[in-house]
Amino acid sequence: MNSPYGHSRFVERSLGVAWRLLLVTILFLTFFPFVFMLMTAFKDTHQFYHSFWLPAWPPHLDNFVTAFNDMKFYIFNSLLVTGLSVSGVVVGSTLAGFVFARYDFPGRELLYYGIIAVMMIPGALMLIPSFVWVKQLRLIDTYSVMVLPYIAGGQIMGIYLLRGFFSQIDNALFEASQVDGAGVFRQIWHIALPLAKPILGVVAIISALGVWNQFLWPLVTTSSEDVMVLTVGMLRYNSRVGGQYGLMFAGYTISAIPLGILFVLTTRTFMKGITSGALKA
């Protein structure tokens, strides 16, 4: 950090301070909307207008109770859809990744690149034919219309990552257990899975984030409140509570809690996951 020229040390030092100030400013501006949201979530409408910039007393926790009661089914649906999709992705990509990495069979590369190629097609551009197609399959307004395509799309990256991972494991490990009479499933369960836990965590987090934030697809394929997920439900919630700002922001805050819990519980895997998810490209 020390400049070899003594006279520029002062310049570098003040630059360093300015640099840090800029960092703090950017972080402040980034967090401001969210802090404002959290603060306002505790206010009633009167407090909102009369104490706009500052927290108000007494805090209205009832905003959260009302908002939660209005949103709980959306949250349940989102948890269910995300849970099922992530399980499907983890199971599917473990099995396929293992098979692609360990065995040689006719059509292996063709199938593999057939799977990987789908990454090049942004799903949003196929929205209309996909919608018409799932309508023909009578999947509209079901959990399946979300879960099945999410598993299909989500496992691509999982297969890519796990094939890479499993092909690095020493073959002797599997051969030894093979000699002991272990079949494919026992090899996966007892050897591959324990080793792959960290990378499976990454796969699970990337797919959970992707599924949780899906908006356009559930918007066009579901209209019944029975299966409606949080992202689409928030749109309805937003128009229901229009003008009641405390309630509105309490709802926004609640919508962030599930991923917030995931983030707090898995911070390191989470941070690793989002970058390796991007680096797949």
Add this chain to the structure above:
Amino acid sequence: MNSNPSLKPSKRGRRADRPPLWLIYLLLLGPVGSLFIFNYIPAFSALYHAFTSWDVGAESTWVGLANFREMFTDPVLHQSILNLLKLGTFVFAVSLTVPFMLAEMIYHLKSEQASYLCRVAVVFPMIVPGVVVFMLWGYLYSDAGVLTELLMALGLHDYVYGWLSHPKTALWAVAFVGFPFANGVNTLIFYAGLTNIPGSVLEAAELDGLGALGRIVRIHIPLVLQQVKLLVVLSVIGVVNGFESIYIPGYETMVPGLYMFLNGFSYQRMGYACAIGMTMLAFLLIFTVALNRFVRTEDYDPGA
């Protein structure tokens, strides 16, 4: 673990310990089958229907290149492409520069704890669903919103608009959603790039008397080009596909993705919508290939 040579088959011997073929294909049936049903069939359907006139609930009829010809003369589409170029250039610039600056700042923090804390902080806002972030910004811009209150408090009443609905400001109001654009993922990717720069390179730079700024310009930027290339591809894909954040009436903020969506679901012109989608896909593929071809970067193992 077992080093007994008689148990070690040759490389080619993988075939010998292989389970029966039917089992292998059965294990792959799920992934391959689901991708076929939910990705390949719609993709081929889109390709075919781009050449048809296809109304909701009706059979499609082959019209050859008519949809593509229409795209050349459709003023709304042209407006939307222009918007996309403006928005894209802007989003592009800020989603690279701000995260790079952030990554540099975090990289220069001496304390590992502070650095980790900052990295956690830039990622943290990701817990808020994208839709909710947009609704939050919709509020910030609204007449009871923070921006209005701020301008009122400063006595700048004349500058208060319905930013999102006013034709003059709508596009830029949309562009500024997410200000100051401290994208956590991009920041972490740049940060990973910076920490991967070999120590020997930095030592050499120090010996040459490069100051902090010199190191950034001459060493850091060239060596994170690999990350830049990746982020360029990601943000172009994001910009071209991104239209859920632009759910606003009027043509001022129309982008091709949204226009495709409206053609398909509101104007009942699904064939035309497919043609727009295929054109966008072709553009994305050409762009990605061209970028990989013409922007060669030194690959020094960026690591995951």
